[in-house]
Every structure is written in C-alpha cells, then in structure tokens.
Amino acid sequence: MAHPTLTRIFPAPEADVALEGLYLQHALHLPSASQQGPLVYSNFITSLDGRIAVEHPVTGQFGVPDTIANRRDWRLYQELAAQADILVTSARYLRDLSQGWAQDTLPLSSDPAYADLQD
DSSP states (O other), X not given: XXXXXXXXXXXXXXXXXXXXXXXXGGXXXXXXXXXXXXXXXXXXXXXXXXXXXXXXXXXXXXXXXXXXXXXXXXXXXXXXXXXXSOOOOOHHHHHHHHHTOSSSOSSSOOSGGGHHHHO
C-alpha cells in the first residue's frame, strides 16, 4: 500500500508531500525565538455545509459525519496532539468516552499505526 500524499500549495512551489510527518515538521513542541507567549492552535474539520457532528439515526448520539471521518485527518490530528502540552476538548467527548462511543482515546491513540508518535 502506498503512503498517502497531498499537494502542498503554499509556500510555493507546489509539491507533493508525504502526509505522515507533515505536522511534525513544524516542531510545534519546541519554542521558537520569536515566541513570546503560549502557542495556541486549533484543529477541526467540517463538511462542506459546515457540520462538525450529525445525529445517528438509531442511537441519537452525535458524531463526526462518516463522509469526513477518515484515517488521513486522524493521523494529522494525532501529530498535533503528540506535540501539545494540553488538549482542550468538549464535555460531549468525555461523556461519549465514558459510554464507549468516542472515536478514540485522547491525547494519543493506542493504535499501532501511531506508535511513532508515542515517543
């Protein structure tokens, strides 16, 4: 199976780059000389109509729409989480986790696909 890539359009020149390691290259966990306070970043994904969650027709629970939930975005999220000192999440996530409905554990998945990020 080929490793996923994406096309970087900024900064120029346009180039195909590997998805794995993309956010790690930014070394967000290391302070920069120009940083004068905490580094705060956010990560979210929405459908084209702006939805971040939809109601499941049977359970009534809200979750990420199947059309936008995928391993590529989850990999990038895991790379951000691996570099974070703290994650701010929703109370709904905590309720879903306690019920066994959450997408995965935070901050980092225990899935072997993300073992490289544990270090």
